[in-house]
Amino acid sequence: DSGVTQTPKHLITATGQRVTLRCSPRSGDLSVYWYQQSLDQGLQFLIQYYNGEERAKGNILERFSAQQFPDLHSELNLSSLELGDSALYFCASSQTDSNGYTFGSGTRLTVV
């Protein structure tokens, strides 16, 4: 157990739907990062939050949004889902002075 918890582990939904992925960071970590891993795109950075505020944005679609709550857990919202959104979504957390991220085990999203 890495200490980063992601739920759900698996999600199957239809095109056009909206889903919410949840992440609880490791205790004491203020930063949360979201990554998308697909077969043809590798690991793509989506967005980073630090202590409730957005810190950096990557290749995140406008249909996707995220937030970090006062208790530091984070949610990634994916809407108007398309087949191409099927992927593994990882959350990672770190301390401000950390030398690396700690990853959760991911949420596998399948859009049918």
Next chain:
Amino acid sequence: GEDVEQSLFLSVREGDSSVINCTYTDSSSTYLYWYKQEPGAGLQLLTYIFSNMDMKQDQRLTVLLNKKDKHLSLRIADTQTGDSAIYFCAERGNTDKLIFGTGTRLQVFP
């Protein structure tokens, strides 16, 4: 720009050494990392190296950094079947975010 490249596959015999290579483009990279991903699992941090170092050894793992050529390698000594996985290198520039390579799938055969 930020770009990290790796070869896609590596196949080695059990007991041999494995060398996984990575090139990056961001000269401001402060830390460089190696992560391991086993099937169905998340990424596990294996080791990292600070950009002012050129080598780091950690048990069976040796990381070599050539900053001039922006080349990073991971050597796994006495490779075992349990080392079969995808290995990602990643760079961290002057922001917190990590940029990952495409991953190298290591296959170890008996």
